Amino acid sequence: MTPHTPQAQGTPGPSEVPEASDTREVSGVPERIVVVGASLAGLRAAQALREAGHHGPLTLIGAEPHAPYDRPPLSKELLQGRTTPAGLALEDTAPLALNEYYGRRAVHLDTAARLVHLDDDTTHPYDALVIATGATARSWPGPLPARGVHTLRTLDDARALKTDLDPATPRHLLIAGGGFIGCEIASVARELGHTVTLVTPEPLALHSAVGPEAAAFLTRLHQDAGVEILTGHTVTALTGTDHPTHATLTGPDGTRTLSADTVLLALGALPHTDWLATSGLRLDGGLVTDAYTRVLDVHGRPQPRITAAGDITRFPHPHTPGLINLGHWSNAAEQARAAAHNLLHPHTPVPYHPVASFWSTQYGVRLRAVGLPRYADRTEVRELDPERRRLDIAYYRDDRLIGALTANRAARITAYQAQLADDISRTTLTPA
Incomplete structure (x- = not known):
């Protein structure tokens, strides 16, 4: 084992397994496998x-x-001081006997020569490849102060933000973006005693992710906790040399200036595909795979010796038209197992059609969601009790249940999950 180094393709038919683009590639068991990410x-x-x-x-x-x-x-826990960086470690890799290279970034993939090129000018040959390079935080397009402006995607990002959110030094935190990361950090920052302003271009926080009813419920949670939420606004400029001092906001009534001494840019994530730009693989808002986790080339042909998993992927799902991306913990884990299986068994691949699952905790309210609420065209509110902080919403597309979200009603999620799984099993692809 090498020591750690510190450094809109159309979907296939319901019972059709796409043929491999190169039968030579699937004729034997791969010897050398590389996982990037x-x-x-x-x-x-x-x-x-x-x-x-x-x-x-x-x-x-x-x-x-x-x-x-x-x-x-x-x-959550790291910013709150309830865990340490050491407490975030996943399972020990020693039993896997891996060749491990950390602090090394992939910069190019040569699919013809089957080589992964790294930023230290080394190359790694492969017989089969799993791509799991995830996503990066969307960056700010303009100039920034030297310090005090943060994104949150990595452990190092979280360490830097934690330093600025020390409860011993109250700050005014401006959060640009009203998605889950922005809302979770707003909750933590308020619990730590900081002043928080959250700016979102949407009509409510989390509006596009969970729909109007759930968004109104969650927005009220933040407002009741003292968060100032400025909806319909966008941060267009940040002022300050050493640290931020002011932000310029643009909204329906023009521009305004807001003081702030710490800024979190929660503007979403971009799949990390730059290193694949000349690979000949299909990139469309992410790395495109078929229903069997196999990446597609630019002609839409599946590559049986290259699979992908996690935040970088865009793939078909029976509950939506087109391709989807799921930036969830459960998706990363489950899709990776499917990708591994299909890499070793290219003639008998299994389809990957998950019942998506994600969770969030804000102000002690436990939010649980399954399925694909973002893609719904109709919602059914089954319980809405802001005073007791309870919520139960079902999400439909073309009158077909595709998701559910609850607040402090986690026991109800199991039934939704089973219903979604049953529906998917009726329509999922099966190898011919």
């Missing part, structure tokens, strides 16, 4: 490959200088 998805893929009986060389490459760690606590 030392994320949860990358680690789970490596574990699944070993569990499935792959005994050949297995390489794990990660851009961060850290061994694989758990990301959800970055916006």
Whole structure:
């Protein structure tokens, strides 16, 4: 084992398995397998490959200088001081006998020569490849102060933000973006005693993610906790040299200036596909795969010796038209196992059609969701009790249940999950 180094394709028919684009590639068992991305998805893929009986060389490459760690606590427990960076570590990789390269970024993929090129000018040959390079935080398009402006995607990001949110030094935190990361950090910052202003271009926080009823419920949680929420506004400029001092906001009534001494940019994530730009693989808002986790080339042909998993992927799902991206913990883990299986068994692949699952905790309210609420065209509110902080909403598309969200009603999620799984099983692809 190498020591750690500190450094809209159309979907197939309901019973059709797309043919491999190159039968030569699937004629034998791969000897050398490379996993690019030392994320949860990358680690789970490596574990699944070993569990499935792959005994050949297995390489794990990660851009961060850290061994694989758990990301959800970055916006919650780590900032609150309820865990430490060491407490985020995932399973020990020693039993997997991996060749591990951390702090090394992939910069190019040569699919013809089957080589992964890294930023230290080394190359790694492969017989089969799992791509799990995840996503990066969307960056700010203009100039920024030297310090005090943060994104949250990595452990190092969280450490820097935690320093600025020290409860001993009250601050005014401006959050640009009203998605889950922005809302979770707003909750933590208020609990730590900071003043918080959250700016979102949407009519309510989390509006596009969970719909108007749930968004109104969650927006009220933040307002009741003292968060100032400015909806219909966008942060267009940040002022300050050493640290931020003011932000310029643009809204329906023009521009305004707001003081702030710490800023979180929660503007969403971009799949990390730059290193694949000349690979010949299909990129469309992410790395496009078929229903069997196999990446597609630019002509839409599946590559049986290259699979992908996690936040980088865009893939078909029976509950939506087109392709979807799921930036959830559960998706990274489950898709990685499917990717590993299909890499080792290219002639008998299994489809990946998950019942998506995600959770969030804000002000002690436990939110649980399954399915694909974002893609609904209709909602059914089954319980809405802001005073007792309870919520139960079902989401439909074309009168078909595609998701559900609850607040402090987690026991109800199991029934929704079973219903969604049953519906998917009736329409999922099966190998011919």
